[in-house]
Amino acid sequence: xxxxxxxxxxxxxxxxxxxxxxxxxxxxxxxxxxxxxxxxxxxxxxxxxxxxxxxxxxxxxxxxxxxxxxxxxxxxxxxxxxxxxxxxxxxxxxxxxxxxxxxxxxxxxxxxxxxxxxxxxxxxxxxxxxxxxxxxxxxxxxxxxxxxxxxxxxxxxxxxxxxxxxxxxxxxxxxxxxxxxxxxxxxxxxxxxxxxxxxxxxxxxxxxxxxxxxxxxxxxxxxxxxxxxxx
Amino acid sequence: xxxxxxxxxxxxxxxxxxxxxxxxxxxxxxxxxxxxxxxxxxxxxxxxxxxxxxxxxxxxxxxxxxxxxxxxxxxxxxxxxxxxxxxxxxxxxxxxxxxxxxxxxxxxxxxxxxxxxxxxxxxxxxxxxxxxxxxxxxxxxxxxxxxxxxxxxxxxxxxxxxxxxxxxxxxxxxxxxxxxxxxxxxxxxxxxxxxxxxxxxxxxxxxxxxxxxxxxxxxxxxxxxxxxxxx
DNA sequence: CTCTTTCTTTGACACACCGCAAACATGGGA
DNA sequence: TCCCATGTTTGCGGTGTGTCAAAGAAAGAG
Numbered sequence: 001x002x003x004x005x006x007x008x009x010x011x012x013x014x015x016x017x018x019x020x021x022x023x024x025x026x027x028x029x030x031x032x033x034x035x036x037x038x039x040x041x042x043x044x045x046x047x048x049x050x051x052x053x054x055x056x057x058x059x060x061x062x063x064x065x066x067x068x069x070x071x072x073x074x075x076x077x078x079x080x081x082x083x084x085x086x087x088x089x090x091x092x093x094x095x096x097x098x099x100x101x102x103x104x105x106x107x108x109x110x111x112x113x114x115x116x117x118x119x120x121x122x123x124x125x126x127x128x129x130x131x132x133x134x135x136x137x138x139x140x141x142x143x144x145x146x147x148x149x150x151x152x153x154x155x156x157x158x159x160x161x162x163x164x165x166x167x168x169x170x171x172x173x174x175x176x177x178x179x180x181x182x183x184x185x186x187x188x189x190x191x192x193x194x195x196x197x198x199x200x201x202x203x204x205x206x207x208x209x210x211x212x213x214x215x216x217x218x219x220x221x222x223x224x225x226x227x228x229x230x231x
Numbered sequence: 232x233x234x235x236x237x238x239x240x241x242x243x244x245x246x247x248x249x250x251x252x253x254x255x256x257x258x259x260x261x262x263x264x265x266x267x268x269x270x271x272x273x274x275x276x277x278x279x280x281x282x283x284x285x286x287x288x289x290x291x292x293x294x295x296x297x298x299x300x301x302x303x304x305x306x307x308x309x310x311x312x313x314x315x316x317x318x319x320x321x322x323x324x325x326x327x328x329x330x331x332x333x334x335x336x337x338x339x340x341x342x343x344x345x346x347x348x349x350x351x352x353x354x355x356x357x358x359x360x361x362x363x364x365x366x367x368x369x370x371x372x373x374x375x376x377x378x379x380x381x382x383x384x385x386x387x388x389x390x391x392x393x394x395x396x397x398x399x400x401x402x403x404x405x406x407x408x409x410x411x412x413x414x415x416x417x418x419x420x421x422x423x424x425x426x427x428x429x430x431x432x433x434x435x436x437x438x439x440x441x442x443x444x445x446x447x448x449x450x451x452x453x454x455x456x457x458x459x460x461x462x
Numbered sequence: 463c464t465c466t467t468t469c470t471t472t473g474a475c476a477c478a479c480c481g482c483a484a485a486c487a488t489g490g491g492a
Numbered sequence: 493t494c495c496c497a498t499g500t501t502t503g504c505g506g507t508g509t510g511t512c513a514a515a516g517a518a519a520g521a522g
Contacts, residue, residue, distance in 0.1 A: 062369065065458075068377045072369055087362030088355065093369070124319065130361055131318030137368035138293065138303055138324070144375045145419030146299045149509070179469065188376030193509060195471055211469055211518050227296075380479070410499065421480060426501055442488050442499055 007054065011078035013125050021119055029105045034058075034098040036177075041082055043095045049106040050083035056102025057164065057176040060094045061185070071185040073133070074099075076163055085109035086126055100176040144188050150197050152187040154226035157207070161216045172219060177212035238285065242309035244356050252350055260336040265289075265329040267408075272313055274326045280337040281314035287333025288395065288407040291325045292416070302416040304364070305330075307394055316340035317357055331407040375419055381428050383418040385457035388438070392447045403450060408443035 005022065008014050014022050031054070034040055040051060043062060058075040072094050075081045084092050086109075107115070116123040143152050157174075165172040180191040180198065187194070198214075201207045206222050208215045216222055236253065239245055245253050262285070265271055271282060274293060289306040303325050306312045315323050338346070347354040374383050388405075396403040411422040411429065418425070429445075432438045437453050439446045447453055 062373060064373050064377050066377070070373055070376050072372075084362075086358065087365070088359045089362055093366060127317065128319040130365065131315075131320055134318070134361065134365050134368060135324060137365060137372060141303075141368060141371055141375065141419075142293060142295050142301055144372065145301045145416075146295050146297070180471095181469080185376075188372070190510060191470080192472090192511085195469095196509095199471070209470090411501095412499080422500080423481080423502090424479060427479095430501070440500085 004054075011052075013052070013078065013080065013122070017119065017121060024118070025107075025115065026105075028111055029107050031103060031105050034102040034104060036098050036101055038098055040096040040098070040102075040104055041092045043093065044091050047082065047084040047090060047092050047109055050085065050109055050112060051081050051096075051107075052105040053077050053079050053081060054103040054105055056098060056104075057100040058096045058102060058104075059099050059182070060096050062094045069185055070188070071182060073136070074160070074163065080126065080129055083109075083112070083126065086112055087130070099178070099182075149187065149189045149193055151226055151228065153183060153189070153194060153197050154222055156183060156186050157214070157216060158219070158222055158226060160214075161219065165216070168215065171208070171215050171217045173215045174213075178214055179212050235285075242283075244283070244309065244311065244353070248350065248352060255349070256338075256346065257336075259342055260338050262334060262336050265333040265335060267329050267332055269329055271327040271329070271333075271335055272323045274324065275322050278313065278315040278321060278323050278340055281316065281340055281343060282312050282327075282338075283336045284308050284310050284312060285334040285336055287329060287335075288331040289327045289333060289335075290330050290413070291327050293325045300416055301419070302413060304367070305391070305394065311357065311360055314340075314343070314357065317343055318361070330409070330413075380418065380420045380424055382457055382459065384414060384420070384425060384428050385453055387414060387417050388445070388447060389450070389453055389457055391445075392450065396447070399446065402439070402446050402448045404446045405444075409445055410443050 005019075005026065008022065008026065014025075017025075029052075032040075034056065040058065041047075041049075053075050055077055057077075058081070060072045060075060060081070061069050062072055063069050075096065081096060082092060084090075116126075143155060147155075160174050160178070161172045164175045166175040167173075180194045184191045184194045198207060198209050201222070202209060204221070206216070206218045206225070208217055236250075236257065239253065239257065248256075260283075263271075265287065271289065272278075272280075284306050286308055288308075289312070291303045291306060291312065292300050293303055294300050306327065312327060313323060315321075347357075374386060378386075391405050391409070392403045395406045397406040398404075411425045415422045415425045429438060429440050432453070433440060435452070437447070437449045437456070439448055
């Protein structure tokens, strides 16, 4: 399949790569369309490929032994994902599902060492990515350890607004379908509690919600809420 | 300082390294004694060195903006730690404090690339380590999202027993001083709740506690409790 | 256009957990 | 040896959140 090179070049990963190297990467890649609800890979499956999201939005989830689901992270265009093998894992630790119509590029994991060898920038980027993820995970642990639900939800929503926000006048609209349940799974609570919190916010004019829709109307107000030291 | 090479060789990192390579690493290292309560490095400080724990026990902590502390992980002998630079960070994300008299080896971070270059095994080990840590972090997030406090504490204690346990008859004693507060900071609760839970366990004969002491008397019983699906 | 499914909202209730407070152990230092 | 700092235990009340239950929107299917 023909890849739009100019799109790819806008991603941080390729920013400082020359055309030849970019081409060398792309020529080995396969592109795939992923309809909403479909999984790119599933938790526990053998890690045969690693991926780059070109377009759309994915959520990476894990299921606990007793059947509860959590959202580990949201994958945005330009993100590398599913490179378990680079971390010396043989299987994917989570499931990546499209929450919006998506297009992903994939490479066989066997090619990873060659690519890294040929283009050290890839290794650096991968390391940075992993480092960031570890940090994010720790930040989340910190939040869950010390903050009450409302603040956690506020943080999660603000993060989404930043990463997937689309300005609409003074407001910021989350640019993909997201449910109360999703937000609950990102913050470690229940959809009921999320719903209640968001109703309260709506009454205060901070956000505007709808079925799988969410718009932040007052970013500053919500930020204030997120940073509020209790007491 | 003279390093005991035979000790080092028992660590997984060096297991498959030959004497020459091991020597090459050690010759550039500095060893340092760390008394209880002292920090090897502090959160936010420039990452000038990376470390290997030879002996003792450290805890890595982070402090939130509003002053609350959490324990990110416990460092055991043989563990690499503080290699922020390998993840392209310029500062340490946490503080590493000795909870028992410790000895750590350190190398300047500038040497990391050379070492990796010369000994690819180091890179692989580092990657594995990071991968594991990311997984552990996600496991912890999963736990905190879905499990009530008692189960989380049970898991934490069992983990400690496995990583730092010392068999004493049928029981397993945690081999370093650990307070209720510490356990609270590892599980995202308060020392009061931990104390209450452990009192209950003690009454059931599962554990035996004391001032900064903890012995698991019935590992199976505690495991059962940790796995119990509520309801 | 209506039916059905999926998502959301809201209420009522219970309880796990936290915060506050005070007494109680423990071990090291003077 | 006694004392003091530090860690632990326990009680009590408040409340933030989960659970259960049911009704109300919204979107897609037929």
